[in-house]
Amino acid sequence: MKEQARAKARQLAQEFAQRGDATGWFEELYTQAQGNEQAIHWADMEVNPNFVEWLDRRNIQGKSKLVLVVGCGLGDDAEELARRGFEVVAFDIAPTAIAWCRQRFPQSPVVYVVADVFDPPTAWRGSFDFILEAYTLQVLPADVRSRAMTSIAGLLAIDATLLVICRGRSAEEPPGNLPWPLSTEEFDVFKGAGLRQVHFEDYFDQEEPPVRRFRVEYQRASSSES
Numbered sequence: 001m002k003e004q005a006r007a008k009a010r011q012l013a014q015e016f017a018q019r020g021d022a023t024g025w026f027e028e029l030y031t032q033a034q035g036n037e038q039a040i041h042w043a044d045m046e047v048n049p050n051f052v053e054w055l056d057r058r059n060i061q062g063k064s065k066l067v068l069v070v071g072c073g074l075g076d077d078a079e080e081l082a083r084r085g086f087e088v089v090a091f092d093i094a095p096t097a098i099a100w101c102r103q104r105f106p107q108s109p110v111v112y113v114v115a116d117v118f119d120p121p122t123a124w125r126g127s128f129d130f131i132l133e134a135y136t137l138q139v140l141p142a143d144v145r146s147r148a149m150t151s152i153a154g155l156l157a158i159d160a161t162l163l164v165i166c167r168g169r170s171a172e173e174p175p176g177n178l179p180w181p182l183s184t185e186e187f188d189v190f191k192g193a194g195l196r197q198v199h200f201e202d203y204f205d206q207e208e209p210p211v212r213r214f215r216v217e218y219q220r221a222s223s224s225e226s
């Protein structure tokens with residue numbers, strides 16, 4: 001079922017790309033799913049283990065910290081952050097995904113918002129103490145990805161942390177099919193946007209077969225450093 005759902009997503013992405021629309025297929029996929037999470041191949045309906053492992057290790061404190069989840073999908077990572085005491089805003093370009101989050105977690109303190117990473121609300125600029133980006137950059141075509149990265153960097157407050165989790169590849173490897181793994185070189189965009197790389201983890205996860213992942217942590221330099 002997962003492979004069938006992935007094939008459907010690839011087909012939709014291609015159809016929309018041919019019309020010059022890089023992101024319209026997400027809403028179409030969520031709508032066509034009609035509430036069946038099996039039709040959304042990335043929806044594991046549990047918090048991302050690659051994120052939890054990092055959270056447990058880093059032990060960042062939640063109290064009074066405002067955090068943002070980029071491309072939140074069905075909301076599991078956002079809910080985990082709220083459970084750990086963070087004040088959470090989670091956004092997705094697909095209105096159906098956001099409605100689904102609200103339906104799944106009716107008592108949630110998370111503020112779920114429909115928004116586009118390419119054009120986020122102006123009020124969000126420089127506002128967040130922590131930002132999680134997991135698996136959204138890798139489903140955006142390479143020619144627009146750097147724009148999304150710059151936009152995300154602009155939402156971090158001074159001294160704040162950004163965590164990116166994505167599929168990884170070496171520059172000489174072809175990107176292959178969607179999801180397109182990011183190359184190490186692509187991460188230079190964050191440096192150009194004023195972020196300091198704190199950790200770069202390149203590892204194989206626990207999936208079967210294991211997937212090469214990058215888990216990369218950045219900090220927005222304080223004004224005295226920049």
Ligand SMILES: C[S@@+](CC[C@H](N)C(=O)[O-])C[C@H]1O[C@@H](n2cnc3c(N)ncnc32)[C@H](O)[C@@H]1O
Pocket residue numbers: 023026027042043044048070071072073074091092093094097115116117118134135136139
């Ligand atoms: C591969 S899914 C990952 C979802 C979630 N982060 C997870 O790990 O389960 C990518 C998500 O990003 C959303 N997305 C794609 N383009 C976006 C954009 N321009 N702005 C905001 N969200 C976007 C999609 O609708 C989708 O929910």
